[in-house]
Amino acid sequence: MSSRFSLKDLEKLNSRYSIFTSLTSEKEVDAEFVFSAKDNLASKDFETRAGSKILEGYAPGFDATPIKKMRKAGGFLAGKTNMDEFGFGTFSTNSAYGIPKNPFDLNRSCGGSSGGAACIAAIIEDHVALGVSTGGSIVCPASFCGVFGISPTYGRVSRYGLVDYGNSLDKVGILSAKAANLTKYLPIIAGKDPKDPTSCVQPEMRKNLRKIKSVAIPKEAIEGISKGVMESFRSALDVLKSMSIDVEYVNMPSLKYAIPAYYVIATSEASTNLARYCGMRYGQQDGDLALKFDDYFSSIRSKYFGDEAKRRILLGTFTRMVGYADRYYNKALQVREIIIVEYKNIFKTHDAIVTPTMPFVSPRFDEISKMSALQSYKADFLTVPPNISGTPHLSVPCGYSDGMPVGMQFIADHWNEDLLLSAATEWEKAFDIRHPEVKL
Amino acid sequence: MRIGLEVHVQLPTKSKMFCSCPTTGADAPNTHICPTCLGMPGSRPSLNKKALELGLTIAKMLKCTIPETTWFSRKTYFYPDLCKHFQITQYDTPIGEKGIYYLGKKPIRITRVHLEEDPGKTKRIGDGSSLIDYNRSGIPLVEIVTEPDLSSPAEARQFLSELLTEIRYTIDLPEDGERSVRCDCNISVGTERCEVKNVTGLKNVERCLTFEAIRQTKVLKAGKTIERETRHFDEERKVTMPARKKEFEADYGYIGEPDLGIFHIASIAENIKLRESPLNMAVRFQKDYELDEKTAKQIITTSMKMAELFEKIVKISDTQTAKTWITGTISAYWKEFEPTAEEKTKDLISIISEFYVKKITDTECNIKLKALMTGKDPAEITETSSDLDKLINSFLDENQSILADYRKNDKAANRIIGSVMKQTGGKYSSADIVAATKRLIDIRL
Numbered sequence: 001m002s003s004r005f006s007l008k009d010l011e012k013l014n015s016r017y018s019i020f021t022s023l024t025s026e027k028e029v030d031a032e033f034v035f036s037a038k039d040n041l042a043s044k045d046f047e048t049r050a051g052s053k054i055l056e057g058y059a060p061g062f063d064a065t066p067i068k069k070m071r072k073a074g075g076f077l078a079g080k081t082n083m084d085e086f087g088f089g090t091f092s093t094n095s096a097y098g099i100p101k102n103p104f105d106l107n108r109s110c111g112g113s114s115g116g117a118a119c120i121a122a123i124i125e126d127h128v129a130l131g132v133s134t135g136g137s138i139v140c141p142a143s144f145c146g147v148f149g150i151s152p153t154y155g156r157v158s159r160y161g162l163v164d165y166g167n168s169l170d171k172v173g174i175l176s177a178k179a180a181n182l183t184k185y186l187p188i189i190a191g192k193d194p195k196d197p198t199s200c201v202q203p204e205m206r207k208n209l210r211k212i213k214s215v216a217i218p219k220e221a222i223e224g225i226s227k228g229v230m231e232s233f234r235s236a237l238d239v240l241k242s243m244s245i246d247v248e249y250v251n252m253p254s255l256k257y258a259i260p261a262y263y264v265i266a267t268s269e270a271s272t273n274l275a276r277y278c279g280m281r282y283g284q285q286d287g288d289l290a291l292k293f294d295d296y297f298s299s300i301r302s303k304y305f306g307d308e309a310k311r312r313i314l315l316g317t318f319t320r321m322v323g324y325a326d327r328y329y330n331k332a333l334q335v336r337e338i339i340i341v342e343y344k345n346i347f348k349t350h351d352a353i354v355t356p357t358m359p360f361v362s363p364r365f366d367e368i369s370k371m372s373a374l375q376s377y378k379a380d381f382l383t384v385p386p387n388i389s390g391t392p393h394l395s396v397p398c399g400y401s402d403g404m405p406v407g408m409q410f411i412a413d414h415w416n417e418d419l420l421l422s423a424a425t426e427w428e429k430a431f432d433i434r435h436p437e438v439k440l
Numbered sequence: 441m442r443i444g445l446e447v448h449v450q451l452p453t454k455s456k457m458f459c460s461c462p463t464t465g466a467d468a469p470n471t472h473i474c475p476t477c478l479g480m481p482g483s484r485p486s487l488n489k490k491a492l493e494l495g496l497t498i499a500k501m502l503k504c505t506i507p508e509t510t511w512f513s514r515k516t517y518f519y520p521d522l523c524k525h526f527q528i529t530q531y532d533t534p535i536g537e538k539g540i541y542y543l544g545k546k547p548i549r550i551t552r553v554h555l556e557e558d559p560g561k562t563k564r565i566g567d568g569s570s571l572i573d574y575n576r577s578g579i580p581l582v583e584i585v586t587e588p589d590l591s592s593p594a595e596a597r598q599f600l601s602e603l604l605t606e607i608r609y610t611i612d613l614p615e616d617g618e619r620s621v622r623c624d625c626n627i628s629v630g631t632e633r634c635e636v637k638n639v640t641g642l643k644n645v646e647r648c649l650t651f652e653a654i655r656q657t658k659v660l661k662a663g664k665t666i667e668r669e670t671r672h673f674d675e676e677r678k679v680t681m682p683a684r685k686k687e688f689e690a691d692y693g694y695i696g697e698p699d700l701g702i703f704h705i706a707s708i709a710e711n712i713k714l715r716e717s718p719l720n721m722a723v724r725f726q727k728d729y730e731l732d733e734k735t736a737k738q739i740i741t742t743s744m745k746m747a748e749l750f751e752k753i754v755k756i757s758d759t760q761t762a763k764t765w766i767t768g769t770i771s772a773y774w775k776e777f778e779p780t781a782e783e784k785t786k787d788l789i790s791i792i793s794e795f796y797v798k799k800i801t802d803t804e805c806n807i808k809l810k811a812l813m814t815g816k817d818p819a820e821i822t823e824t825s826s827d828l829d830k831l832i833n834s835f836l837d838e839n840q841s842i843l844a845d846y847r848k849n850d851k852a853a854n855r856i857i858g859s860v861m862k863q864t865g866g867k868y869s870s871a872d873i874v875a876a877t878k879r880l881i882d883i884r885l
Contacts, residue, residue: 042482275525
C-alpha cells in the first residue's frame with residue numbers, strides 16, 4: 001500500500017493552520033506511509049527546535065529512536081510539528097513559531113503541547129503523528145481536535161532523541177484520526193533500546209488485544225467539568241454500557257494532589273534540563289563574547305527563552321533548593337507513589353478508568369489570553385494523573401459541544417496498552433466520528 | 441590540625457561512563473566526543489557497568505557499607521566545561537558509606553565513596569578567553585571522602601600515596617600519567633575549616649596543605665578568625681587564593697537522575713573478589729620472608745610487579761638470594777625493566793637460578809641481569825662493573841665497621857656510595873654504584 005503525497009497541499013495547509021515548524025522540501029513522495037514528528041524529537045534531516053527560539057539552528061546528527069523505527073518501517077517523515085516551547089503549555093500558544101489553529105474553528109486552539117500533531121492528524125485521515133506527552137500533551141490536543149491519541153506506559157517507547165522536558169514523565173506516543181494506526185504503529189515504535197535504559201525493563205506488548213469489560217469513574221474526576229463536556233461524557237457512558245462494558249463509580253482521593261505534585265516534579269526536572277541552553281555548541285549563539293561566561297549565558301537565556309519557559313525554570317529551581325526540596329520536590333515524589341497505589345487498587349477490580357479528557361472543549365484564543373498560568377495548569381487535572389503515574393492512556397472523540405470535539409480518556413494499568421488499543425478500535429465502530437471540513 | 445580529603449580518581453574503563461567514547465589515547469582536543477558526552481539535546485546517558493563494578497571494588501576495599509540499591513543525581517551548576525550544566529553524580533545513595541582505611545595502625549574513617557562523571561577541561565589562553573576540551577567529559581570518576589582524621593600535610597600525602605598504591609593494584613589502574621589524582625582538601629588549624637578545590641597530584645596536595653596550615657596559624661596568631669571559604673591552589677606560585685564567591689556558593693539543587701534508573705548493587709558487590717591488597721601483602725612479606733617493614737613496603741610501593749617477581753625468585757632460590765637481588769640490581773634498573781617485564785621475567789629468573797646453583801658467580805649474575813634489564817652490551821658492562829666492584833670491595837676492606845653499622849641502619853651504605861662517587865667523578869651512574877654497593881655488602885653479611 002502506498003499513499004501519493006503532494007507537498008503543495010501541505011504547504012497551503014501549513015500557512016493556514018501553522019502545523020509545522022519544518023516541512024519537507026520533497027515535491028512528491030512514494031512511501032509506505034507518511035508520518036510527522038513533534039519538533040522535540042531529534043531528526044537528521046530537519047532542525048529540531050522544540051518550539052523554542054533558543055534552539056534555532058540546531059540540526060542533530062541523529063534520529064530519535066521512534067523516528068528511526070518509523071523510517072525503517074517504510075515511513076516518510078513529512079516534517080516536524082508545532083508545539084509549546086519544550087512542551088510547556090496546554091494550548092500550543094507558547095510556540096516561538098506561530099500558533100497551530102484548530103481545524104474545527106480557526107479561532108480556537110489545537111490544545112497542547114502536541115498541537116501541530118493533533119492538527120495534522122485531524123486534517124489528513126491516514127496520517128500518523130508522533131506526539132510526546134509529559135502531563136497530557138498527547139490526549140489534550142487529541143481531545144480538542146477530535147482524533148485518537150495514545151500515550152503509552154512510561155518506558156514503552158525509547159526516549160533516545162527526545163529533547164527532555166521531565167525525564168521521569170516524558171513519553172512518545174501516536175495521534176491519528178484512525179484507531180487502526182494506533183494499533184499498527186505503536187508496536188513499531190515500542191521496544192527496548194539500549195540507548196534509553198528506562199525502556200529496557202518493559203515486558204513485550206501483547207499481540208492479542210484483550211477487550212475492556214469493566215471501567216471505573218473516579219467521582220473526583222467529574223467535578224468542575226463544563227456542561228457541554230459532561231453531557232457528551234454521559235452519553236458516551238451509555239454507549240460503553242451498550243457495548244456491554246460495566247461502568248462503576250469509585251473514589252480516588254489522591255486525584256486532587258496530582259496537579260501540584262506534577263508541576264513540582266516536572267518543573268524541577270525541566271529546570272535542570274534547560275540549564276544546558278546557554279548559547280554554546282548549538283542553537284542561538286549570537287551573544288556578546290566579551291562578557292564573562294555567566295553573563296553571556298544569562299544574556300542568551302533572557303533573550304531566547306519564552307515567558308513560560310522562564311516561569312518553569314524559576315519554579316523548578318525553587319522547588320529543589322536546599323531548604324525547600326523536602327517541602328516540595330521530595331513531597332511530590334511521595335504523592336506520586338500514593339497516586340500509583342490508588343490506581344493499582346482500582347485496576348484490581350476494573351480493566352480501565354474513564355474520565356473526560358479535558359474539562360472543557362477547546363477555548364478561543366481570546367479566552368486563553370485571559371487565563372492566568374494557574375488556570376491553564378488546572379485545565380490538566382484529568383490528564384496529569386495518568387502521566388504522573390506513568391500509566392498508559394488514550395483519548396477518543398466521544399461527542400461534540402458547540403461544534404467542537406469532546407474527548408473521553410481511558411487509563412489502563414502499566415504495560416496494558418493492548419486494552420486501550422482494543423478500546424479505540426471498538427469505540428471507532430460504535431461512535432460516529434466527525435471530521436473537520438478542510439478546503440484546500 | 442584536622443585534614444579531610446575528597447579524592448577523585450579516574451576509573452580505567454575503556455569507554456566513558458555514559459557513552460561509548462574512548463577514555464584515553466585522543467590525538468587532539470575534542471575528538472573523543474559524541475552527542476551524549478556533549479550533552480546535545482535529545483541525547484541521553486546509559487551506564488557503563490564496568491564503572492559501577494570498579495567503584496564497588498574500591499568501596500569494598502575500603503570496607504564500606506554497601507547499600508542494597510543506588511541511583512544517580514543531578515548536581516546543577518553553570519560552567520562552560522560542564523556540557524549539560526548538571527553533573528551526573530551521587531547524592532543520597534553513594535555506592536559505599538562508613539568505610540575505614542588503616543594508615544599503618546592509624547584508622548582513617550571513610551565518609552563515603554561515590555561515582556560521578558568528569559567534566560571537560562578548561563584551558564585559559566592569554567587574551568582572557570578559554571578553550572575547552574570535552575575529551576574528558578564523561579570519564580568515570582570515583583570520589584573518596586574521608587573524615588578529618590589526618591593530622592598533618594605529610595600524613596595526608598602518605599595516606600594518598602598508600603591509598604593510590606592499593607587502588608592501582610586493586611583495579612589495575614595504570615600509571616600512565618593521563619589519569620592523575622585530584623583532591624579537594626579540607627583543613628582547619630583552629631575551629632573553622634577552609635576547602636581548597638581541585639588540587640592535582642600528591643606533591644601539590646602536601647604543598648597546598650602546608651601553605652594553608654601556615655596561613656591559618658598566622659591568621660589566628662594575629663587574633664583574627666578564619667573565615668569558612670573555598671580556595672584555589674595556584675600551582676605556579678604555590679599559594680592558595682580565595683575563590684570567586686559566586687563560583688562556589690551555588691545551591692546545587694540536587695534531584696534524582698531519572699534517565700538511569702535504580703541499580704541493585706549489593707549482589708554485584710558480593711560477587712566481587714578482592715585481590716590481596718598491597719599493604720596486606722607487605723605485612724605478609726614481613727612475616728613469611730622475615731623482611732623488615734621498610735624493605736617490604738619499598739618493594740610493594742615500587743611496583744606490585746616487583747613484589748610478584750620477588751615471590752617467584754624466592755620459589756627458585758631462597759629468601760636471602762631474592763632479597764639481595766631485588767633490593768640491589770633489580771631495583772636499580774627497575775624503571776628500564778618494568779615496561780618489558782612480561783617478556784623478560786622468565787630469562788631474569790633463569791639467570792638468578794644459575795647463580796643459585798652456582799653455575800655463575802655473583803659478578804657474572806650482576807652483569808647478565810643488568811644486560812637483560814637495560815638491553816645494554818654485556819661486554820661493556822663487564823669492564824665497567826668489574827672496576828667498580830674492585831673499588832667498592834677495597835673500600836669495604838678498609839672500613840670493616842660499615843658492615844656493622846649497615847646492620848643497624850642501611851643508610852650506612854651512603855658513606856661508600858658517596859666516597860666512590862667522589863673518587864670516580866661522573867664515570868658510573870649513581871644507580872650502578874648503589875646497586876653494586878648493596879650487592880657487595882649483602883654478600884659479606
